[in-house]
Amino acid sequence: MGGQTQRRFGAIEAGGTKFVCAIGDASGRILTETRFPTTDPATTLGALVACLRRQEAEWGPLAAIGVAAFGPLDLNPASPHHGRILDTPKAGWTGTNIAAALAREFALPVAIDTDVNAAALGEHRWGACQDIEDLVYVTVGTGIGGGALVSGQRVHGLMHPEIGHLLPRRHPLDTEFRGVCPFHGDCFEGLASGPAILARSGASLETLAADHPQWEIEADYLAQLCTQLVFALSPRRIVLGGGVMNQARLLPMIRRRAQHWLGGYVQRVELKAGIDGYLVAPGLGAQSGIRGALAIALDIEVRRP
């Protein structure tokens, strides 16, 4: 190994239910990884700092830290509150700034982005999208979110995409359910996230029979989401990850249903015969986020003189 790959980088995935604290090298390899539950900010950040200190003692001093966090986040580079978590229903976390806390504690350059923008970057760098510059990473789990690269750049703008709050047309077998999103009720997150499936059918997807209408409803909503992404962002590929997508029979159902919703408008082979290569599973499995956090840390290094 050359000198460059021996440099160490912190990679943090700050999720709503668990934190992942890892150290990686410049080749993109994760060397060590620890997980612990997300509780209140003070306890969780204390555990994070202690964990990273232990890892650093074992693997050597860090050059930079990348954070992939749940949002919404203030990502305006000109803002005095850059990195801060904005209004979130997650108790106690509004206003918390994970990146600033780590920068103070470790006196290192720290960069932060949304968990899903990081996952998009991870899939671009080392996963299912190494050949393209325009992609969307969608996660379907506790919530629904998406990160995007356009011309290789992570999309920020006013804030960052919040695609889980787009609105689907209601499925004919799902006209009564009000949805679980506290902001919008029946947006995609309100109708097709893990908690939405549980609230509607009283069970998680994997326990339901293959002919239970919940499967068809779920595939239809996620197909509508992918179709809206094609029309709004025109990605070259969409990666579908997250806990709900672990049900492998869902992805082929989404592909078929997306072709229905596209209505033949976008005349591209990628959306017809090539749909299996257009709507895809993550190339990095469950590691898209943490390796994206590592990529964010590496990109700080690249930018330094």
Place this chain on the structure above:
Amino acid sequence: MGGQTQRRFGAIEAGGTKFVCAIGDASGRILTETRFPTTDPATTLGALVACLRRQEAEWGPLAAIGVAAFGPLDLNPASPHHGRILDTPKAGWTGTNIAAALAREFALPVAIDTDVNAAALGEHRWGACQDIEDLVYVTVGTGIGGGALVSGQRVHGLMHPEIGHLLPRRHPLDTEFRGVCPFHGDCFEGLASGPAILARSGASLETLAADHPQWEIEADYLAQLCTQLVFALSPRRIVLGGGVMNQARLLPMIRRRAQHWLGGYVQRVELKAGIDGYLVAPGLGAQSGIRGALAIALDIEVRRP
């Protein structure tokens, strides 16, 4: 004037109902402009070449030509058919390549993009979005379309955005109308374009009384479109242009209704007290497209060694 501003550039706006053929200079000024109706491709391209030749004879030889065209377009730089119009309901135009025809005829560098991506670029360079790098330009007229810049780059990806084909929730006063889009029926273009207004109410918007429900329906759909753009693309500003938007009382109605659809989720002052500066009229009036075409021509020059 210095030497640089004396260079001449062709700027073409190829619309579904009319073509605009212009010559501009490096400062962004349009020096001469001619309009003629869009008929069949052979006749129209013949008129275009003749017009540009006449303008060139008067104003001096061109350095490059920029084209802002109706779509859908093949904008894949690796495609042998780059610039070609893809499947369009516009009779005879499928497969036409305006940029290639001009490059052959004038032996000059020619670049092409969608009319709306060009308009977004024009507004960024000289119009209402000179201070930001992330924006969407929406046109509401014969059709509905949108162009976008992300980090200052025009969005292409698989093709280019086709936001007119996103789907709104149906307005409670508009449950029966089937919509006019041949592909999707009741997408935004099918429900809120000029022809949709005419098909639903038998009249164009400006002839309808201020309390006619058509006004409320139109504002609601366009507010839904803007809201979807906030969640999908997170622009720092949205510019609303096109013939339907000439009705000045529409924009304030859209702003109010967009705040309803956002549901308070994106906690940014730009979408609350600052909404008047977020959803805006074009800074270039009806010239966004033609000046965008000029900007495209200038950008070819910048890239040349």
